Amino acid sequence: DTAVSQTPKYLVTQMGNDKSIKCEQNLGHDTMYWYKQDSKKFLKIMFSYNNKELIINETVPNRFSPKSPDKAHLNLHINSLELGDSAVYFCASSLQLGGAGELFFGEGSRLTVL
Amino acid sequence: AQSVTQLGSHVSVSEGALVLLRCNYSSSVPPYLFWYVQYPNQGLQLLLKYTSAATLVKGINGFEAEFKKSETSFHLTKPSAHMSDAAEYFCAVSVQGNNRLAFGKGNQVVVIP
Numbered sequence: 001d002t003a004v005s006q007t008p009k010y011l012v013t014q015m016g017n018d019k020s021i022k023c024e025q026n027l028g029h030d031t032m033y034w035y036k037q038d039s040k041k042f043l044k045i046m047f048s049y050n051n052k053e054l055i056i057n058e059t060v061p062n063r064f065s066p067k068s069p070d071k072a073h074l075n076l077h078i079n080s081l082e083l084g085d086s087a088v089y090f091c092a093s094s095l096q097l098g099g100a101g102e103l104f105f106g107e108g109s110r111l112t113v114l
Numbered sequence: 115a116q117s118v119t120q121l122g123s124h125v126s127v128s129e130g131a132l133v134l135l136r137c138n139y140s141s142s143v144p145p146y147l148f149w150y151v152q153y154p155n156q157g158l159q160l161l162l163k164y165t166s167a168a169t170l171v172k173g174i175n176g177f178e179a180e181f182k183k184s185e186t187s188f189h190l191t192k193p194s195a196h197m198s199d200a201a202e203y204f205c206a207v208s209v210q211g212n213n214r215l216a217f218g219k220g221n222q223v224v225v226i227p
């Protein structure tokens with residue numbers, strides 16, 4: 001049973017479209033994250049939620065809107081997609097806020113914008 | 115803000131040889147340090163972490179890392195490389211009270227038979 005699952009695994013879409021990625025964790029964790037991995041494999045945090053509350057919102061265009069309906073789910077909606085949005089988006093979770101905890105990652109959602 | 119530096123994006127190692135991946139950190143307060151591994155088309159998984167207990171940390175798959183405050187380093191080693199070690203390796207740092215885990219740029223490890 002997958003601990004952190006993301007859907008879909010692959011998205012291919014045209015510029016200007018809107019798309020969503022869903023994430024669910026069954027670990028009972030309080031904190032969830034979205035990370036973006038670019039073509040050079042660099043990982044950067046985008047958002048963090050703790051118990052449905054937004055904790056971290058890095059300098060991400062407001063075309064990106066996360067939503068956490070409950071603490072087991074964190075979705076990412078992207079409006080008006082641009083070429084530069086092409087990347088792998090990883091969802092992750094951790095037991096709680098704070099620096100020492102292990103992050104558990106999903107397998108990633110590869111977004112290609114044409 | 116805290117950060118880590120990993121030099122050399124690609125590392126080639128012969129099967130059976132020592133694997134050494136270097137990580138240096140920058141932090142104004144005591145850091146928590148991590149090594150994660152990413153196999154092709156998969157998410158990241160934790161290899162090991164340092165959280166201010168023992169300075170020599172043992173992880174999964176025979177990897178270990180040593181925290182050296184004087185050198186601000188947390189290098190990852192494995193005595194004998196195996197073909198299954200071919201992957202991307204990321205060093206990461208965070209601090210108490212900060213929810214941000216900052217990753218290095220990663221090392222792509224290639225194991226040569």
